[in-house]
Amino acid sequence: MFLIKCPYCGEREQSEFSCGGEAHIVRPKNPPDLTDDEWADYLFMRKNIKGVQFERWNHSNGCRRWFNIARNTATDEILKIYNMGERPPKIEGNDLKTPSGEPEIGSGNISTSFKKE
Amino acid sequence: MHKKPKKYSVFSLIRNAVSYHENWQPVWRSPEPKKEYDAIIIGGGGHGLTTAYYLAKNHGLTNIAVIEKGWIGGGNTGRNTTIIRSNYLWDQSAALYEHALKLWEGMSQELNYNVMFSQRGVMNVAHNLHDVRELKRRWHANRLNDIDCEWLNREQVKEFCPIINTSPNIRYPVMGATLQRRAGTARHDAVAWGYARGADAMGVDIIQNCEVTNINVKNGQVTGIESTKGSINSKRVGVVTAGHTSVIANMVGIRLPLESRPLQALVSEPVKPVIDTVVMSNTIHAYVSQSDKGELVIGAGTDGYTSYSQRGGFNIVEDTINAVVELFPLFSRMKMLRHWGGIVDICPDASPIVSKTHIKGLYFNCGWGTGGFKATPGSGWVFAHTIANDEPHKLNAPFTINRFSSGELVDEHGAAAVAH
Ligand SMILES: Cc1cc2nc3c(=O)[nH]c(=O)nc-3n(C[C@H](O)[C@H](O)[C@H](O)COP(=O)(O)OP(=O)(O)OC[C@H]3O[C@@H](n4cnc5c(N)ncnc54)[C@H](O)[C@@H]3O)c2cc1C
Ligand SMILES: [Zn+2]
Numbered sequence: 001m002f003l004i005k006c007p008y009c010g011e012r013e014q015s016e017f018s019c020g021g022e023a024h025i026v027r028p029k030n031p032p033d034l035t036d037d038e039w040a041d042y043l044f045m046r047k048n049i050k051g052v053q054f055e056r057w058n059h060s061n062g063c064r065r066w067f068n069i070a071r072n073t074a075t076d077e078i079l080k081i082y083n084m085g086e087r088p089p090k091i092e093g094n095d096l097k098t099p100s101g102e103p104e105i106g107s108g109n110i111s112t113s114f115k116k117e
Numbered sequence: 118m119h120k121k122p123k124k125y126s127v128f129s130l131i132r133n134a135v136s137y138h139e140n141w142q143p144v145w146r147s148p149e150p151k152k153e154y155d156a157i158i159i160g161g162g163g164h165g166l167t168t169a170y171y172l173a174k175n176h177g178l179t180n181i182a183v184i185e186k187g188w189i190g191g192g193n194t195g196r197n198t199t200i201i202r203s204n205y206l207w208d209q210s211a212a213l214y215e216h217a218l219k220l221w222e223g224m225s226q227e228l229n230y231n232v233m234f235s236q237r238g239v240m241n242v243a244h245n246l247h248d249v250r251e252l253k254r255r256w257h258a259n260r261l262n263d264i265d266c267e268w269l270n271r272e273q274v275k276e277f278c279p280i281i282n283t284s285p286n287i288r289y290p291v292m293g294a295t296l297q298r299r300a301g302t303a304r305h306d307a308v309a310w311g312y313a314r315g316a317d318a319m320g321v322d323i324i325q326n327c328e329v330t331n332i333n334v335k336n337g338q339v340t341g342i343e344s345t346k347g348s349i350n351s352k353r354v355g356v357v358t359a360g361h362t363s364v365i366a367n368m369v370g371i372r373l374p375l376e377s378r379p380l381q382a383l384v385s386e387p388v389k390p391v392i393d394t395v396v397m398s399n400t401i402h403a404y405v406s407q408s409d410k411g412e413l414v415i416g417a418g419t420d421g422y423t424s425y426s427q428r429g430g431f432n433i434v435e436d437t438i439n440a441v442v443e444l445f446p447l448f449s450r451m452k453m454l455r456h457w458g459g460i461v462d463i464c465p466d467a468s469p470i471v472s473k474t475h476i477k478g479l480y481f482n483c484g485w486g487t488g489g490f491k492a493t494p495g496s497g498w499v500f501a502h503t504i505a506n507d508e509p510h511k512l513n514a515p516f517t518i519n520r521f522s523s524g525e526l527v528d529e530h531g532a533a534a535v536a537h
Contacts, residue, residue: 001430015432019422021376040522044374044465048363050425073377076426 002076006059007067007083020056022046023068024088050074052114054088072114080117091115122318125229144310145317150324150346154182156353156504157342159329159365161185163194163305164482164489165357166312166323167497168504173319175498176505181321182351183313184344186328190309193359194490196459198382198404198416200395201491202239202300204259204266209515209527210468211262216512217495218299224494230311232303233409239300239395240269240278242444244289248400252295259297267296278394280445287443289401302395302406302414308493332369332479339478355480355504360425360460362483371474373483374521375462379420379429380487381437383456387411391447401440412454415441419461419487428458461486466526471500471513480504481518 005011028034028042047053053073058066070080070091080089093114123129123142133141156172158165161183172178183189201221203214225231243249252268259266274294275283283291313323324346331343332354341350356365360377387410397404402418417437420429434456442449464470464484469492471482482500485492495512502510509517520526 001432013432014422014430021423036522036524040374041372044521045372046363046374046376047367048373048375048377048423049367050361050364050377053423055423073423074425076424 002078004057004069004078005081006062006065007081008063008065009059012059012062016059016061018058018060020058020066022048023054023056052079052091056084077114077116079114089117122314144314145323148322148324150182150184150322150327150344150349153341153350154322155180155351156355157181157349157351158183158355158357159342160192160357160359160361161189161309161313161323161325162192162357162359163190163308163312163493164359164485164496164500165355166309166316167494168355168357168482168500169321169323169497170312170316170319171498171501172505173316173321176501178505179320182349183316183321183323184327184329184342184349185323185325186345188325189313189323190306193459193461194309194493195305196382196457197305197490198406198414199302199305199490200239200300200397200404200406200416200488201234201303202297203264203491204239204241204255204295204297204300205529206255206258207527207529208262210529211259211264213495213499213512213516214492215262215264216498217492220494220498221303221491222299224303224308224311228311228315230307230314232307232311234301234303235409236299236301237394237406238277238296238298239397240274240294240296242274242281242294242396242398242400243292244398244400245292249292252293256295259295265297265299267298269294269296278392278396280391280447281396282444282446289398289440289443291444300395302408304409305490312497329365332365334369334476334479337475337477339476351478353478353480353504355482355500357482357500359483359485359489360462362462362481366481369476369479371476371479371481373470373481373518374465375484376423377425377460377462378422379424379427379458380417380461381420381429381433381456381458382414382416383434383453384408384415385413385448385451386454388413388451392445396444398440398444401444403437403440403444405441405445413448413451415453419463420458425460426458427460463487465521466528467530468527469496469516470518471496471503471509472517472519473503473507473509474518478507 203218205211327346333340392407395406404416463486470484499510499513
């Protein structure tokens with residue numbers, strides 16, 4: 001369980017929110033021209049990153065507005081919250097030393113030193 | 118080749134009792150990795166170990182290594198609620214899971230290792246009209262596929278599991294249930310240890326505390342791996358890393374439709390036997406059985422976001438406990454002893470991917486999500502076939518990565534709702 005600071009309502013429990021999955025997936029401009037593989041890529045394939053991931057969230061049991069979060073999925077730390085339509089932010093800090101060591105928080109990875117904003 | 122392990126029997130038990138159990142031989146060796154293998158399996162969970170076992174046993178490939186970043190069975194294999202059943206809706210899934218269930222039935226004998234497989238039955242409870250229709254549909258589909266399944270009305274549910282609350286006045290009343298009598302539970306660690314012992318006896322190297330950090334590919338052909346114990350060469354690499362599959366896939370730019378999420382479970386203090394079957398409810402996301410130690414084993418639904426942290430939210434646990442207590446009021450004062458999470462790899466159609474890739478010699482076995490423990494022996498069986506022949510077995514042919522392009526999804530989400 002973690003807390004999320006809704007840009008519109010302030011800090012609330014994660015259970016008030018719904019995760020809309022990976023952010024910045026652009027809807028294809030020319031749907032009729034897409035091959036089946038391109039459709040599959042758009043519809044189904046996900047980066048599913050261990051580390052800093054950009055995600056869409058909705059305050060579904062609150063103001064019901066959407067926003068983006070940069071979150072370290074290895075530790076569940078929220079690094080930055082930014083508006084829909086904004087470019088993904090640069091997050092400074094160390095990436096994971098190996099793809100899957102053990103962390104101090106959570107138990108997915110070697111502790112990272114990403115800057116929180 | 119090293120010497121064969123001694124067979125376990127009542128005589129070996131007595132013999133070792135006389136020497137205060139200090140002379141048992143190790144169950145498997147702990148070798149250093151060789152420079153090269155005929156095949157490398159990444160991930161020492163149940164699925165990775167059965168893959169190695171059947172590669173050796175069914176395909177005569179014994180120069181192989183299982184590479185595990187932690188200890189074998191320390192992933193979802195050792196974290197799950199051990200429900201085993203084969204009553205899936207679609208023909209493709211039914212065939213795959215039923216093949217696995219048949220292997221469970223002979224497993225302890227075959228391995229000479231007691232995996233405590235207990236066919237105590239699994240009951241899937243219906244709480245509303247929609248559930249009744251879905252479950253009856255599944256019951257009929259199962260019968261067409263020769264899978265044992267029965268429909269129980271409310272009175273029969275009460276008779277089969279007397280402690281369940283069948284009052285019509287609760288929030289989610291029991292309106293009936295399907296029952297698969299051949300379904301049940303097993304001891305998860307024993308499955309990992311038994312297959313490790315069996316594979317080791319045929320010459321498979323089980324290498325623990327060794328993390329794979331990269332996959333080497335040359336001209337579209339896999340050539341080996343990089344690991345925390347150095348480079349190891351092999352022209353065949355099978356990836357069986359459950360929640361961490363995308364981490365490996367991202368090393369070689371393979372795109373997969375997976376999302377890794379926490380799935381939680383908990384056990385209570387041990388009590389005398391009160392429930393001799395497994396009760397599952399998809400609608401209210403709760404399932405319960407009792408271990409041989411007497412603990413209630415309770416499973417929840419997934420947390421709704423990507424995470425590799427191996428822990429989830431308390432709200433999920435609370436929802437599950439609410440449901441369990443309503444169905445079983447006599448559990449309301451029990452104390453919970455332990456609570457944990459595993460990271461499960463969820464596929465959009467809630468079916469696994471057991472598949473070749475566009476890189477020659479690189480194979481993936483993943484997407485089992487919340488329900489792969491039951492498939493452990495069958496998954497290894499078909500994946501070994503796929504790796505040995507560079508072609509899928511007929512049972513895993515429908516479960517390729519390509520189904521997401523062709524549209525031939527095996528949609529078990531709607532059918533099984535919670536696919537444990
Ligand atoms: C709480 C919970 C309850 C569940 N309940 C059920 C149930 O009742 N019935 C059911 O059928 N299924 C259930 N499941 C699902 C089931 O546990 C899994 O589908 C199954 O165990 C997966 O087995 P596996 O061998 O593929 O994965 P794992 O056992 O997770 O093995 C994967 C291994 O890969 C290793 N690994 C990862 N990355 C690397 C790397 N880079 N290098 C080396 N090794 C690596 C990991 O350390 C791990 O040991 C449940 C899961 C959870 C978490
Ligand atoms: Zn809000």
